[in-house]
Amino acid sequence: MQTVSLDKDKIRFLLLEGVHDNALQVLKNAGYTNIEYLKTALDPDELAEKIKDAHFIGIRSRTQLTADILQRAEKLIAIGCFCIGTNQVDLDAARSLGIPVFNAPYSNTRSVAELVIAEIIMLMRGIPEKNAVVHRGGWNKSAKDSYEVRGKTLGIIGYGSIGSQLSVLAEGLGMKVIYHDVLTKLPLGNARQVANLDELLAEADVISLHVPDLPETRNMITAAEFAKMKPRTHIINAARGKCIDIDALADALRSQKVIGAAIDVFPKEPKSADEEFESPLRAFDNVILTPHIGGSTQEAQANIGLEVAEKFVRYSDAGDTTSAVNFPNVSIPVKDGSHRLLHIHKNVPGVLSQINRSFADAGINVLAQSLMTQEDVGYLVMDVDNNDSTAALERLRAVPETIRVRVLF
Numbered sequence: 001m002q003t004v005s006l007d008k009d010k011i012r013f014l015l016l017e018g019v020h021d022n023a024l025q026v027l028k029n030a031g032y033t034n035i036e037y038l039k040t041a042l043d044p045d046e047l048a049e050k051i052k053d054a055h056f057i058g059i060r061s062r063t064q065l066t067a068d069i070l071q072r073a074e075k076l077i078a079i080g081c082f083c084i085g086t087n088q089v090d091l092d093a094a095r096s097l098g099i100p101v102f103n104a105p106y107s108n109t110r111s112v113a114e115l116v117i118a119e120i121i122m123l124m125r126g127i128p129e130k131n132a133v134v135h136r137g138g139w140n141k142s143a144k145d146s147y148e149v150r151g152k153t154l155g156i157i158g159y160g161s162i163g164s165q166l167s168v169l170a171e172g173l174g175m176k177v178i179y180h181d182v183l184t185k186l187p188l189g190n191a192r193q194v195a196n197l198d199e200l201l202a203e204a205d206v207i208s209l210h211v212p213d214l215p216e217t218r219n220m221i222t223a224a225e226f227a228k229m230k231p232r233t234h235i236i237n238a239a240r241g242k243c244i245d246i247d248a249l250a251d252a253l254r255s256q257k258v259i260g261a262a263i264d265v266f267p268k269e270p271k272s273a274d275e276e277f278e279s280p281l282r283a284f285d286n287v288i289l290t291p292h293i294g295g296s297t298q299e300a301q302a303n304i305g306l307e308v309a310e311k312f313v314r315y316s317d318a319g320d321t322t323s324a325v326n327f328p329n330v331s332i333p334v335k336d337g338s339h340r341l342l343h344i345h346k347n348v349p350g351v352l353s354q355i356n357r358s359f360a361d362a363g364i365n366v367l368a369q370s371l372m373t374q375e376d377v378g379y380l381v382m383d384v385d386n387n388d389s390t391a392a393l394e395r396l397r398a399v400p401e402t403i404r405v406r407v408l409f
Helices: 021-029 044-051 067-072 091-096 109-124 127-135 161-172 197-203 223-228 246-254 298-318 351-362 386-397
Strands: 013-015 035-037 056-059 078-081 153-157 176-180 206-209 233-237 258-263 287-289 338-346 366-374 377-385 402-407
Touching: 013 021, 021 035, 021 298, 044 067, 056 298, 067 091, 078 298, 109 127, 109 161, 109 206, 109 233, 109 258, 109 287, 109 298, 153 161, 153 197, 161 176, 176 197, 197 223, 223 246, 246 258, 338 351, 338 386, 351 366, 351 377, 351 386, 377 386, 386 402
Parallel strands: 013 035, 013 056, 056 078, 153 176, 153 206, 206 233, 233 258, 258 287
Antiparallel strands: 338 377, 338 402, 366 377
């Protein structure tokens, strides 16, 4: 159980997979200089060894932080996913150990939306197949199955930050936009929310998926859904690899129910550039295959580096967990002349009253406090008079439900 925060130069950051240099600059500007920076992911044995002494770890999509790995991370305070997704982290295990997980859910939305717009135009013009033929020495100069996007209907599945931005860009090209979402969402521009997925499938000329990885979104597009689409449609997936049944998509391409597809995410992806990518979709000239690079632009990675590193700093400096994906969100202003205590505990009734009673008995003056809970964990941030911090820390450590307690300043 960690109790007292270290000096900044002793707090160790382990950054993997070549996160953007902006992250390094943010940390250094905040006074954190003990940083190990690696451009690659680590195999499980190396990761388990490296993470033992890390207080913060920053990863992208290849590193897998399993419950077993996290159990070995004896000093770990927080995890940063320098990307949108957090599937590579066992979020429940991290929370139960008192470790918040941060990500960057919005920093690459423009990059993904721009890629999808480019793919819509390329698919509607039949460019992928024409390009492949010319590379082989052919010359298929034909307007067959080649269309302008103006006036065509784009169906967006998932109208969140990426889907809604794509909607605006598509309307700028003169497309009609319809969307399906599990929630009622206010449309941007002239977009229209349809009643259900079947309605979208039947109406759209091109379909683009922008949903999270949830049990209900896995295999949401199967042979049954392809059968409900318009003849000779196009489909794009820059969301999650398990949303589309790849074998069913291959069948739809063979039958020409689908005459073009662009896929950026896959159910199984190579762990490194040395591993061969395998998919039945490699057989089709009319399919754009990209290696999970929807958000891989310099601008997006720079924004992600800033966003996640700043969340690290706010948590390390002030205990701020705003926007943590697996952890109670708490943020209170810093008060002069106070010491801040962070208390992570099992979420059972009576912990706060127990702490306040103990502090009252000891005459400890609480200047501010905020408690939030999530699932099995409670997170209490409190400020006490400088003269009371040692006694307060001892009282918090004595609470039986304590998972982790720290004093920051």
